Amino acid sequence: MTETEQKKMEALREYMHAVKDQPHSESNLIGVLHKVQQIYGYLPREVMDEAAEILEIPTAHIWGVATFYHYFNLEPIGKHVVSVCMGTACYVKGAQGVLDALKKELGVDIGGTTADKLFTLQEARCLGACGIAPVIMVDDKIYGELDTKKTIDIINRYRKADAAETEA
Amino acid sequence: MSKTITITINHKEYQVEPNQTIMQAADKLGFHIPRLCYHPKLSIEGACRVCIVEVEGMRTYVASCAYPVSDGMKIHTNTQALRKARRDIIELILDNHPQDCHTCERDGNCELQRLAASMGIRARHFEGQRKRYEKDLSSDAVIRDPEKCILCGRCVRMCSEIQQVHNLTQAHRGFHTVVMPAYDMPMGESVCTTCGQCINVCPTAAFVEKNYTQELFEKLNDPDLVKVVQFAPSVRAAIGEAFGLEAGLNMEGPLVAALRKLGFDYVFDTQFSADLTIMEEASEFLERVQSGGTLPMITSCSSAWMKCLEQFYPDLIDNVSTCKSPMSMHGAITKTYFAQKKKLDPKKILSVAVMCCTAKKYEAARPELLVDGMRGVDLVVTTREAAWMIKSAGIDLVNIEPEEPDHPLGLSSGAGAIFGTTGGVMEAAIRTAYELYTGETLVDIEVASVRGLKGIKEGTLMMDGKEIRVAVAHGLGNAFGLLDLVRRDPEKYHFIEIMGCPGGCVGGGGQPYAQINAIPLDDEVLQKRAQALYDLDKAKTIRRSHDNPDIQKLYKEFLQSPLSPVSHKYLHTHYQAKRPVGIIPKKERKQSGAAQ
Numbered sequence: 001m002t003e004t005e006q007k008k009m010e011a012l013r014e015y016m017h018a019v020k021d022q023p024h025s026e027s028n029l030i031g032v033l034h035k036v037q038q039i040y041g042y043l044p045r046e047v048m049d050e051a052a053e054i055l056e057i058p059t060a061h062i063w064g065v066a067t068f069y070h071y072f073n074l075e076p077i078g079k080h081v082v083s084v085c086m087g088t089a090c091y092v093k094g095a096q097g098v099l100d101a102l103k104k105e106l107g108v109d110i111g112g113t114t115a116d117k118l119f120t121l122q123e124a125r126c127l128g129a130c131g132i133a134p135v136i137m138v139d140d141k142i143y144g145e146l147d148t149k150k151t152i153d154i155i156n157r158y159r160k161a162d163a164a165e166t167e168a
Numbered sequence: 169m170s171k172t173i174t175i176t177i178n179h180k181e182y183q184v185e186p187n188q189t190i191m192q193a194a195d196k197l198g199f200h201i202p203r204l205c206y207h208p209k210l211s212i213e214g215a216c217r218v219c220i221v222e223v224e225g226m227r228t229y230v231a232s233c234a235y236p237v238s239d240g241m242k243i244h245t246n247t248q249a250l251r252k253a254r255r256d257i258i259e260l261i262l263d264n265h266p267q268d269c270h271t272c273e274r275d276g277n278c279e280l281q282r283l284a285a286s287m288g289i290r291a292r293h294f295e296g297q298r299k300r301y302e303k304d305l306s307s308d309a310v311i312r313d314p315e316k317c318i319l320c321g322r323c324v325r326m327c328s329e330i331q332q333v334h335n336l337t338q339a340h341r342g343f344h345t346v347v348m349p350a351y352d353m354p355m356g357e358s359v360c361t362t363c364g365q366c367i368n369v370c371p372t373a374a375f376v377e378k379n380y381t382q383e384l385f386e387k388l389n390d391p392d393l394v395k396v397v398q399f400a401p402s403v404r405a406a407i408g409e410a411f412g413l414e415a416g417l418n419m420e421g422p423l424v425a426a427l428r429k430l431g432f433d434y435v436f437d438t439q440f441s442a443d444l445t446i447m448e449e450a451s452e453f454l455e456r457v458q459s460g461g462t463l464p465m466i467t468s469c470s471s472a473w474m475k476c477l478e479q480f481y482p483d484l485i486d487n488v489s490t491c492k493s494p495m496s497m498h499g500a501i502t503k504t505y506f507a508q509k510k511k512l513d514p515k516k517i518l519s520v521a522v523m524c525c526t527a528k529k530y531e532a533a534r535p536e537l538l539v540d541g542m543r544g545v546d547l548v549v550t551t552r553e554a555a556w557m558i559k560s561a562g563i564d565l566v567n568i569e570p571e572e573p574d575h576p577l578g579l580s581s582g583a584g585a586i587f588g589t590t591g592g593v594m595e596a597a598i599r600t601a602y603e604l605y606t607g608e609t610l611v612d613i614e615v616a617s618v619r620g621l622k623g624i625k626e627g628t629l630m631m632d633g634k635e636i637r638v639a640v641a642h643g644l645g646n647a648f649g650l651l652d653l654v655r656r657d658p659e660k661y662h663f664i665e666i667m668g669c670p671g672g673c674v675g676g677g678g679q680p681y682a683q684i685n686a687i688p689l690d691d692e693v694l695q696k697r698a699q700a701l702y703d704l705d706k707a708k709t710i711r712r713s714h715d716n717p718d719i720q721k722l723y724k725e726f727l728q729s730p731l732s733p734v735s736h737k738y739l740h741t742h743y744q745a746k747r748p749v750g751i752i753p754k755k756e757r758k759q760s761g762a763a764q
Contacts, residue, residue, distance in 0.1 A: 045351055058334030059350035067339040 008039050012047065016054045026057060029065055033072060042073035078113045078120040080158055082106075083137040087126030090134040094147070098134050099123070101148040105155055118162060119155070173239035178246060190221055190232035190243060199245050200685070202254060202283055205320035206233040207369055208687060209670075210329055213321045217257050218283065221245050229253060255287040261318050262289070263296025264343075265372075272316070272373050277681045279371030280318060301346065306356030309378055309529040310364055310677075314346045317374035323347060323366035330670060332645035333476065335360045347374065359479055361644065363472035363668045364526030364550075364677015368688045377526045377678060381553045381560075387518050388431035394512055397432040398498045398577070399423060399522040401439050402588030402673040403551045405700035406524065409693075410555035410680035411565050416696025418704055421570020426558045427522070428571060434506075437573040438521070439580030441498035442587040442596070444722070445469065446713035448739050449491045449593075450601040451730035453663055457605075457636075462486040464639075464654060464661040467593050469493045471531035472668035472677075474743060476644055481651055482745030487664075490740040494587065495521050495528055496537050498577065499544025500738040505726040506577060514540070520547045522554045524588070524676030527668065536741050550678025579718040582705030589698035590642035590672035591618035591625060594665040598629055598638070599712045605631045613711060619702075621671060621691055624650050626661075638663045643670040674698050 015035050019028040032055065036047050043066050052059040066072050084090075084099045099110075106114050106121055113120045129135045132144025136151065143154050172183040177199060184193045189212075194201050205216040212234045220229035224242035229250065232243075244250060262284060269275050301314035319338065324347060327336045335349050335358050349358035366375040388395055404420040413419075420437075427435045453465050468474060468489045477488060492500065499521070503514040521528060525548075531537070532545040549557070558565050572578070583599050586592030595615045602610040617627035618638065623646040629636045639661045641650040647666045654660065669675045671694035679697075682688040710716055727735050 048351075058328070058337075060328075060334050060337035063348075063350040063352075064337035064339050068341050 009047070009050070012036060012039060013050070013054065016051060020055055025055060029055065029057060029062065030069075033062075033066060037072060040076075042076050044076075075113065076117070078117050079162065080118060080138055081120050081122060082155075083122045083124040083127070085124050085127045085129070085133070085135045085137070087124075087130065087133075089126070089130035093133040095134040097148055098136060098146050098151050101151050102136075102155070105152050118159065173237065175237050175240070176242040178244055184237060186237065186239075188237060190223075190230070190235050190237055190241075191219055193237045194221075194232065194243075194245060201232050201245055202286065203233060204279065204283060204318075204371060205322060207322050207325070209689065210322060210325040210369075213325065216261075216318075216320055218254060220250065220254060220257075222247055222250050251287070255289060258283050258287050259289060259293065260296070262292070263294045264299060265318065266298065266315050267292075273376050273379070274373040274681075278373065282684065297343065299343075304355050305378070306354030307360060307362060307378065307530070308356065308533045309362035309526040310355055310360060310367065311376050311378055312348070312355050313374050313376070314348070316372045317347055318372060319345055319347070320371060321347075322369040322371070323375055326365045326369045330643055330645050331361070331363060331365055331668075332648055333359060333361055333363075336366065361472040361475045361479075361668065362527040362530040362677075363644065365669065365689075367526065367677050368675075368679070368681075377550050377553065378529055379553060380529075380547050380549050381557050384520065384547055384549060384557065387547070390518075392516060393518040394434070394510075394516055395432045395518045395520065396434045396436065396502050396506070397427050397520040397522060398436045398438045398441070398495065398502075399427070399554075400495065400524050400528075400588060400673060401442065401585050401592075401701055402524040402676060402679070402697060403522050403554070404704075405588060405674055405697040406679045407551050407555055407565070409683060410552065411559075412683070413566065414696075415693040416700045418700045419565065420704070421572070422565050422568045423554075424573050425568045425571040426563045426565050427554075429563045429568075430557060430561055432520070434574045434577075435571075436498065436502070436577040437580050437584075438494050438498055438523075439584030439587065440573075440577045440716070440718065441494040441501065442584035442593075443581050443713035443716045443719050444497050444501070444739070445491055445494045445587075446583055446593075446596050446600050447719060447723070447730045448497075448735060449489050450597050450604055450713075452489055452491065453597065453601055454605055455731065457634075457662065464658070464664045465489055466664045467491075467597075467666060468741075468743075469587070469593055470527070470666060470668040470673075471525065472527035473644065473647060473666050475527070475530065475746075476647070476668065478743050478746040480648075484651060484654070485743050485745065487654075488743060490736075490742060492537060492739055492741050493528075493531060494584075495523060495548075496531065496544050496741070497739050499532070499537075500539045501577060501722070501726075503539045503542055503544055504738055505722060508726075509576065514542060518547070519543070519545050520549065521545045522551065523548050524551050524673045524679050525669075526550060526677040528678075534741075536743075539738060551676075552678055552680055555680060576718050576721065579716060580708075581713050581716045582708040582711035583713045584716075585701050585704040585708070588673040588701050589619075590621070590667050590674075591615070591640045591665065592672065592701065593667075594618045594627075594638055594640050594663065596713060597663070597665075600714050602629065602631055603712065603714065610712075618665070619698075621694065636663065637661045638665070640665045642667045642672050642675075644668050670694070671698065674701070 036043050048062050086095050106119050108121050110123050129142050134146050135144040173186045201219050204218040205213045214231045214234040219232045221232045222244040223230050299315050304312040324336045328334045338345050339348050404423055408417040408419045409415055424435050456465050466488045499519050502519045507514040529548045532548045583596035599613050618625050618640045625640040627638050641647045674697035675694050
């Protein structure tokens with residue numbers, strides 16, 4: 001375990017011990033899982049084991065909760081999360097074409113992460129930007145009025161920025 | 169008596185007790201409302217909606233398993249609209265279910281199939297989306313088949329509420345919900361203790377035992393093998409149910425005859441090695457008492473319990489008797505003493521065990537139990553599998569002429585017989601330990617305090633002025649409760665018996681499926697099976713293990729004495745802590761409410 005990882009785990013343990021002594025500590029499980037995802041980006045198995053021991057909740061139960069909510073990632077995700085809006089407006093304006101283009105360009109299916117760990121592709125319901133449909137969201141930034149070419153351009157911009165960052 | 173209330177069912181008024189559900193009240197009045205996810209020993213899930221009834225004034229139908237009766241309530245259980253609604257619910261379940269009844273292991277004793285028949289479903293109107301999942305074949309004992317699962321959740325509740333192992337959960341959601349261990353781990357790597365209680369309560373074939381019947385039929389036809397079989401005490405007390413006989417008939421004689429007809433050369437009785445286990449275990453106990461060894465000593469016959477201990481109570485490993493289970497002792501003696509006596513090459517012996525238990529399949533594969541590099545027991549089949557084989561081979565178990573087991577591993581005392589029920593091992597051990605310790609014969613050999621279905625039982629016994637305190641638990645949830653007491657107060661007991669299944673082996677995970685309209689693991693059925701073993705004990709002239717002449721002969725000719733080096737080599741084993749993948753909480757568990 002690297003030093004950063006140890007620090008992450010320490011922070012998490014502290015949090016879990018703090019919520020454990022509160023009344024109905026079981027109901028804090030979702031809060032703990034949120035914290036785990038905030039720290040790691042997903043729910044690593046070892047961390048769920050640790051949570052089971054500290055919170056005294058069976059791992060099977062934790063797994064049930066973790067898999068119930070789409071919000072929780074069970075696999076490590078890419079540096080950037082690309083969400084394609086499949087809401088009604090976007091769908092009518094060609095979201096399926098945008099999604100297909102992304103699947104092809106990134107070489108992954110919905111929920112998949114590229115081999116270089118740069119992108120995770122997701123589907124979203126309405127993102128509330130119907131006026132500029134079809135839209136995608138990369139991390140927390142919205143891009144609208146897309147077609148296939150514009151979509152690929154956006155992806156390439158992120159690739160370029162990441163390459164520059166790596167060189168620097 | 170509390171005040172009764174008036175309810176109306178199907179236009180007729182009844183006086184009933186308050187504080188019960190509609191289903192409970194209706195049951196007592198002779199209305200059997202159809203049901204699926206409900207089980208009286210488990211918490212109420214209300215998931216399947218099969219048990220809906222109409223209550224006048226309610227906007228929708230209510231689930232009778234969960235809805236309490238109230239004064240003046242007008243209930244209808246069988247209106248045309250209700251019948252149609254119930255039928256639709258079952259049809260919708262069937263739409264997602266594989267339609268392969270004729271090749272399914274539960275064909276003929278599937279609750280879903282029975283419900284469909286009773287609803288009068290005679291045509292299929294819809295073709296729903298199918299679930300596609302691989303079978304989980306990783307375990308030596310318990311197979312999980314999510315395609316057959318209808319998500320009633322009985323297995324999950326059994327595993328977490330009664331057994332308290334918490335291996336199973338309903339993961340994901342909606343149509344994609346699957347019952348699985350944590351992290352979607354294979355059953356074989358999970359904390360599953362292989363007790364098989366999920367199989368007992370599953371209404372379909374989503375959980376079944378690993379089936380060895382085809383392999384066994386193959387081997388029974390191999391002319392180079394000498395086929396030897398042993399069968400557990402509680403198999404004889406339950407197998408009749410698989411043939412439509414009432415619960416609690418002792419089928420020992422017919423079973424022996426049927427096993428011979430199946431092609432076994434020697435039919436032995438695990439009760440013989442139960443006697444052998446008592447010789448070793450009682451001696452080990454006395455040695456611990458006399459030389460200040462680790463107490464309380466805990467019995468080691470139940471294989472699901474052993475896996476449980478290694479995973480969740482590794483700190484108590486020293487407390488567990490080193491004795492192998494009767495099945496594994498029998499296997500060891502078969503491949504050594506018996507082989508020598510009959511001048512057989514042990515490698516040419518096929519050693520088979522018919523067990524009430526799924527966990528015995530796991531036990532038989534444990535590497536710690538190898539006998540001179542060989543498996544003591546080569547194949548384990550459950551009571552259910554044996555019943556199927558007997559039927560499949562065209563043997564009429566019900567009308568067959570009873571036969572006696574073979575010698576030298578077939579004669580047993582009454583103490584060996586009661587091994588199959590909770591408290592039986594303790595009672596058998598007391599009968600022998602008392603005599604070995606005091607030199608006197610215990611006159612009152614029926615130990616009432618350790619009999620019955622109470623979750624945790626206690627008793628005391630005076631041996632030469634020394635008070636011996638014993639305790640018995642059945643069902644893993646109760647075992648946890650008892651062991652937590654031991655952790656708190658190690659002096660509290662001297663000797664503890666634990667059986668992993670509710671009721672002990674009579675309620676094993678390999679016993680026949682519940683009969684039509686019977687409840688799986690019904691207490692009355694468990695008690696009848698246990699009574700069959702107590703009656704068997706009572707009818708025997710020899711009721712103490714050390715009085716069994718064939719056991720005495722075995723020691724004289726082969727083992728020398730209990731706990732001798734030969735005994736240790738072949739009859740004892742060891743355990744090691746297992747850190748499972750998946751952690752159970754360390755906090756003290758609540759005692760299982762159901763098996764009290």
